Amino acid sequence: MTFNRPYITGNEIQYLNKVLGSTKIAGNGKYTKKCQSYFVNKYGFKKALLTTSCTDALEMCAILANISSGDEVIMPSYTFVSTANAFLLRGAKIKFVDSREDHPGMNEDTIEANITDKTKAIVVVHYAGVAVDMDKVMSLANKYDLLVIEDAAQAIDSYYKDTPLGSIGHLSSFSFHETKNIISGEGGLLAINDGEFTQRSEIIWEKGTNRSAFFRGEVDKYGWVDIGSSFLPSELIASFLYAQLEQLVVIQSQRKKIWTQYFEFLKTLKNKVQLPNIPEYATNNAHMFYFVCSSIEERTALLSHLKEKNIYAVFHYQSLHKSEFFRNNNHKKLMPLSDRYSDCLVRLPFYIGLTDDEINYVAESVLEFYK
Numbered sequence: 352m353t354f355n356r357p358y359i360t361g362n363e364i365q366y367l368n369k370v371l372g373s374t375k376i377a378g379n380g381k382y383t384k385k386c387q388s389y390f391v392n393k394y395g396f397k398k399a400l401l402t403t404s405c406t407d408a409l410e411m412c413a414i415l416a417n418i419s420s421g422d423e424v425i426m427p428s429y430t431f432v433s434t435a436n437a438f439l440l441r442g443a444k445i446k447f448v449d450s451r452e453d454h455p456g457m458n459e460d461t462i463e464a465n466i467t468d469k470t471k472a473i474v475v476v477h478y479a480g481v482a483v484d485m486d487k488v489m490s491l492a493n494k495y496d497l498l499v500i501e502d503a504a505q506a507i508d509s510y511y512k513d514t515p516l517g518s519i520g521h522l523s524s525f526s527f528h529e530t531k532n533i534i535s536g537e538g539g540l541l542a543i544n545d546g547e548f549t550q551r552s553e554i555i556w557e558k559g560t561n562r563s564a565f566f567r568g569e570v571d572k573y574g575w576v577d578i579g580s581s582f583l584p585s586e587l588i589a590s591f592l593y594a595q596l597e598q599l600v601v602i603q604s605q606r607k608k609i610w611t612q613y614f615e616f617l618k619t620l621k622n623k624v625q626l627p628n629i630p631e632y633a634t635n636n637a638h639m640f641y642f643v644c645s646s647i648e649e650r651t652a653l654l655s656h657l658k659e660k661n662i663y664a665v666f667h668y669q670s671l672h673k674s675e676f677f678r679n680n681n682h683k684k685l686m687p688l689s690d691r692y693s694d695c696l697v698r699l700p701f702y703i704g705l706t707d708d709e710i711n712y713v714a715e716s717v718l719e720f721y722k
């Protein structure tokens with residue numbers, strides 16, 4: 352049993368064929384606009400721009416935030432490399448913070464101590480699609496006049512209180528990589544919630560030109576007006592994504608069903624492993640099913656036990672502050688919780704199409720290990 356299997360709704364091929372039969376397969380066409388309107392209408396973003404990845408959307412955030420050499424950006428150590436790389440590429444100094452005791456997400460209470468007069472932004476990561484405590488983060492941002500960027504790569508259709516994730520920070524990014532809930536192979540989204548960034552975002556998106564304004568008839572020629580890059584996906588990707596969006600409700604309900612089945616089987620392990628915790632202010636978008644072993648030795652033994660049974664469970668991030676690339680950066684602070692999740696977190700096979708028997712088999716195999 353593999354860890355992930357991309358779920359294809361069925362309409363992707365039909366929409367791809369429509370694009371192939373049209374005269375427009377480059378970006379910013381009909382399907383791009385349909386996807387972007389869907390996100391704006393459903394989640395209340397001020398503006399939405401499809402990108403070729405969440406990594407690209409994060410790079411756009413760093414440009415929009417005007418990050419330059421020496422600016423400091425606060426983010427969790429327990430995250431994907433792109434969260435950090437996007438800001439490093441613009442010369443930022445990364446200030447990592449540790450995870451929470453009860454959740455791999457960043458400990459909101461440790462952010463303030465890391466704020467200096469050089470701090471420009473806080474990047475939050477909603478791990479497993481479970482919200483960071485955004486009231487705490489936004490009040491710090493207001494107090495110190497900082498930007499908040501949500502790395503919502505895993506957080507599509509998840510909420511903080513009643514507010515969709517990705518609509519709270521000034522800017523946010525989503526991923527449609529084949530391992531996420533909604534996919535287009537590779538793909539992503541930049542959501543803009545602060546009007547200050549709407550105009551510049553589409554210029555950066557279109558290689559630093561005012562091409563979008565030109566196509567709307569707002570200027571009579573287009574040219575080079577800012578820095579930028581080729582961040583927009585082709586219509587082939589957008590059409591695929593649109594088929595997925597049309598099935599979002601079905602996809603989410605099926606994923607939640609699988610998640611709940613795993614949880615019901617495994618909740619008896621609550622004294623042996625750390626089970627996923629959903630704070631009362633957060634929803635669960637069933638992005639993944641993880642739990643945390645009590646040591647790296649236990650995890651290694653569990654993963655090989657499962658592998659013998661042909662079950663490919665996997666671990667996840669390795670603390671970025673200890674990475675080969677970053678560790679010489681004069682980083683002295685210990686991050687024991689991030690290290691614990693690096694060493695001990697396990698993710699079980701999770702994809703639409705897992706049968707009840709397969710879920711049962713995975714769960715029984717885990718229970719057998721702990722017997």
Ligand SMILES: *Cc1c(COP(=O)(O)O)cnc(C)c1O
Binds near residue numbers: 433434537
């Ligand atoms: C998947 C992921 C990314 C990267 O997404 P891509 O679309 O592959 O660039 C970034 N951050 C987090 C937290 C992720 O889970």
